[in-house]
Amino acid sequence: xxxxxxxxxxxxxxxxxxxxxxxxxxxxxxxxxxxxxxxxxxxxxxxxxxxxxxxxxxxxxxxxxxxxxxxxxxxxxxxxxxxxxxxxxxxxxxxxxxxxxxxxxxxxxxxxxxxxxxxxxxxxxxxxxxxxxxxxxxxxxxxxxxxxxxxxxxxxxxxxxxxxxxxxxxxxxxxxxxxxxxxxxxxxxxxxxxxxxxxxxxxxxxxxxxxxxxxxxxxxxxxxxxxxxxxxxxxxxxxxxxxxxxxxxxxxxxxxxxxxxxxxxxxxxxxxxxxxxxxxxxxxxxxxxxxxxxxxxxxxxxxxxxxxxxxxxxxxxxxxxxxxxxxxxxxxxxxxxxxxxxxxxxxxxxxxxxxxxxxxxxxxxxxxxxxxxxxxxxxxxxxxxxxxxxxxxxxxxxxxxxxxxxxxxxxxxxxxxxxx
Amino acid sequence: xxxxxxxxxxxxxxxxxxxxxxxxxxxxxxxxxxxxxxxxxxxxxxxxxxxxxxxxxxxxxxxxxxxxxxxxxxxxxxxxxxxxxxxxxxxxxxxxxxxxxxxxxxxxxxxxxxxxxxxxxxxxxxxxxxxxxxxxxxxxxxxxxxxxxxxxxxxxxxxxxxxxxxxxxxxxxxxxxxxxxxxxxxxxxxxxxx
Numbered sequence: 001x002x003x004x005x006x007x008x009x010x011x012x013x014x015x016x017x018x019x020x021x022x023x024x025x026x027x028x029x030x031x032x033x034x035x036x037x038x039x040x041x042x043x044x045x046x047x048x049x050x051x052x053x054x055x056x057x058x059x060x061x062x063x064x065x066x067x068x069x070x071x072x073x074x075x076x077x078x079x080x081x082x083x084x085x086x087x088x089x090x091x092x093x094x095x096x097x098x099x100x101x102x103x104x105x106x107x108x109x110x111x112x113x114x115x116x117x118x119x120x121x122x123x124x125x126x127x128x129x130x131x132x133x134x135x136x137x138x139x140x141x142x143x144x145x146x147x148x149x150x151x152x153x154x155x156x157x158x159x160x161x162x163x164x165x166x167x168x169x170x171x172x173x174x175x176x177x178x179x180x181x182x183x184x185x186x187x188x189x190x191x192x193x194x195x196x197x198x199x200x201x202x203x204x205x206x207x208x209x210x211x212x213x214x215x216x217x218x219x220x221x222x223x224x225x226x227x228x229x230x231x232x233x234x235x236x237x238x239x240x241x242x243x244x245x246x247x248x249x250x251x252x253x254x255x256x257x258x259x260x261x262x263x264x265x266x267x268x269x270x271x272x273x274x275x276x277x278x279x280x281x282x283x284x285x286x287x288x289x290x291x292x293x294x295x296x297x298x299x300x301x302x303x304x305x306x307x308x309x310x311x312x313x314x315x316x317x318x319x320x321x322x323x324x325x326x327x328x329x330x331x332x333x334x335x336x337x338x339x340x341x342x343x344x345x346x347x348x349x350x351x352x353x354x355x356x357x358x359x360x361x362x363x364x365x366x367x368x369x370x371x372x373x374x375x376x377x378x379x380x381x382x383x384x385x386x387x388x389x390x391x392x393x394x395x396x397x398x399x400x401x402x403x404x405x406x407x408x409x410x411x412x413x414x415x416x417x418x419x420x
Numbered sequence: 421x422x423x424x425x426x427x428x429x430x431x432x433x434x435x436x437x438x439x440x441x442x443x444x445x446x447x448x449x450x451x452x453x454x455x456x457x458x459x460x461x462x463x464x465x466x467x468x469x470x471x472x473x474x475x476x477x478x479x480x481x482x483x484x485x486x487x488x489x490x491x492x493x494x495x496x497x498x499x500x501x502x503x504x505x506x507x508x509x510x511x512x513x514x515x516x517x518x519x520x521x522x523x524x525x526x527x528x529x530x531x532x533x534x535x536x537x538x539x540x541x542x543x544x545x546x547x548x549x550x551x552x553x554x555x556x557x558x559x560x561x562x563x564x565x566x567x568x569x570x571x572x573x574x575x576x577x578x579x580x581x582x583x584x585x586x587x588x589x590x591x592x593x594x595x596x597x598x599x600x601x602x603x604x605x606x607x608x609x610x611x612x613x614x
Binding site: 341359403 | 441442445448449451452454455456457458459463464465466467468494495497498499501502505506567
């Protein structure tokens with residue numbers, strides 16, 4: 001079954017329907033509660049790594065709880081592994097899934113955007129109508145701070161981020177392929193914190209590998225707003241020895257882009273010409289989290305209770321995934337998946353009048369450094385005095401085919417855990 | 421009063437019925453494991469071992485070996501330490517209490533046939549059906565994913581699994597005598613056993 005619109009959802013769920021609506025009225029015109037609550041209900045905003053996992057695991061934990069997932073996209077496209085689409089090592093199709101797996105777990109998937117949250121009445125606005133919840137999971141991922149780079153907001157169609165896997169990933173791959181040999185590819189890395197700390201450096205490997213194989217006179221200029229490679233530093237440095245076509249410039253924050261002259265400007269005033277630019281913008285929590293004032297004083301990220309992922313600012317609302325801050329964990333898909341499970345267990349306990357257990361996340365993170373070898377970092381955590389604390393971080397001693405093979409098993413398994 | 425008692429009984433029954441698959445301490449703690457090993461440890465991928473149905477004492481030995489790096493693994497060492505931190509007994513009881521479904525990874529029947537012939541030396545320790553020996557903590561290989569089995573054989577051959585352990589000298593010598601193809605045949609055979 002393909003994705004469901006609100007009207008089909010209402011029809012199949014058989015709740016809260018006026019006869020006129022069933023006879024062909026427009027669902028988007030429905031005001032008030034378009035699916036009145038009959039029992040306990042969890043609404044999940046965002047069907048990415050965290051939200052999809054939370055939705056599934058609430059159902060696994062207590063099938064008597066109704067779960068409605070709001071996700072505008074009809075397909076789940078994995079950000080992990082999407083850098084390999086740029087080099088042509090993998091296709092986007094190989095990491096694209098639908099939401100039928102969640103439906104088999106009894107999650108009601110509604111392909112609509114959540115409009116606003118009203119914590120006082122425990123309702124989420126959807127179009128002109130609203131959905132009531134007992135517990136809300138907010139998992140909107142990141143939003144880009146377009147305004148931080150002069151010229152970016154008005155040129156979003158030309159200056160690609162490819163930092164949310166999907167059409168932009170393929171478009172950037174196409175731009176790379178169309179670039180003449182001898183061309184310059186500029187990759188701009190935003191200041192931390194941003195989604196997937198090692199992601200830009202893995203991307204650099206994939207672009208550099210592609211250029212080395214296919215356009216040997218070309219080069220990759222990396223303009224990094226950070227002072228150094230911020231994840232797997234020594235391993236990436238070692239991998240880059242194979243890529244003399246990389247020109248890495250730390251502490252070079254891009255503040256302006258002008259596609260009409262194909263040029264970016266750094267905060268030092270340096271101007272860098274490009275043939276293809278990939279500008280990963282600075283980031284903050286997804287817009288709905290900001291609008292609902294779930295973000296802290298920085299107006300960027302959401303603080304949460306480390307044991308339950310309940311927002312410290314609003315009752316009955318859990319925030320998970322890349323939108324969170326304050327835990328010693330990276331913004332990664334694996335962490336979002338782990339947070340989704342911890343939050344789901346906490347929600348099931350809360351809705352059954354029980355005290356949630358103390359659980360902590362883990363993170364397994366692979367980066368491919370060419371077409372067949374990868375590196376990895378693994379972190380696990382415990383709870384100390386109510387806070388998430390790291391137990392250990394372990395890095396692979398070097399890059400290897402074996403690690404890359406392990407990453408394939410990890411991907412197939414965790415994709416199934418999230419969306420299967 | 422009769423009415424009240426009836427209500428209480430009904431609620432108690434509902435509460436039992438509503439007991440879900442995450443209700444035991446081990447089930448909740450083991451949720452991190454499912455990212456790689458599948459829900460309930462029922463791995464659906466070739467390279468990740470199935471944890472459901474593992475003897476608790478074997479599970480605990482494996483976790484202790486990973487945590488101490490006796491069995492070196494960048495991925496498993498931090499997770500094993502986390503399992504120890506949260507209480508390995510709960511995890512061991514949870515996975516041990518689940519029935520192991522054999523892997524759904526398909527193997528080539530001809531390769532499995534060759535593996536059955538090549539498995540003669542393995543029978544001494546792992547038994548005629550590959551079921552191992554619980555008392556000696558010799559693992560049950562039947563139905564595990566073939567990729568995982570082959571990886572372990574290669575680690576033994578290269579002395580990367582429990583390096584220097586004298587109790588594993590014989591299996592490592594045996595593995596050194598095997599070609600990659602024979603290892604693949606053996607993996608197909610033990611994976612195909614039901």
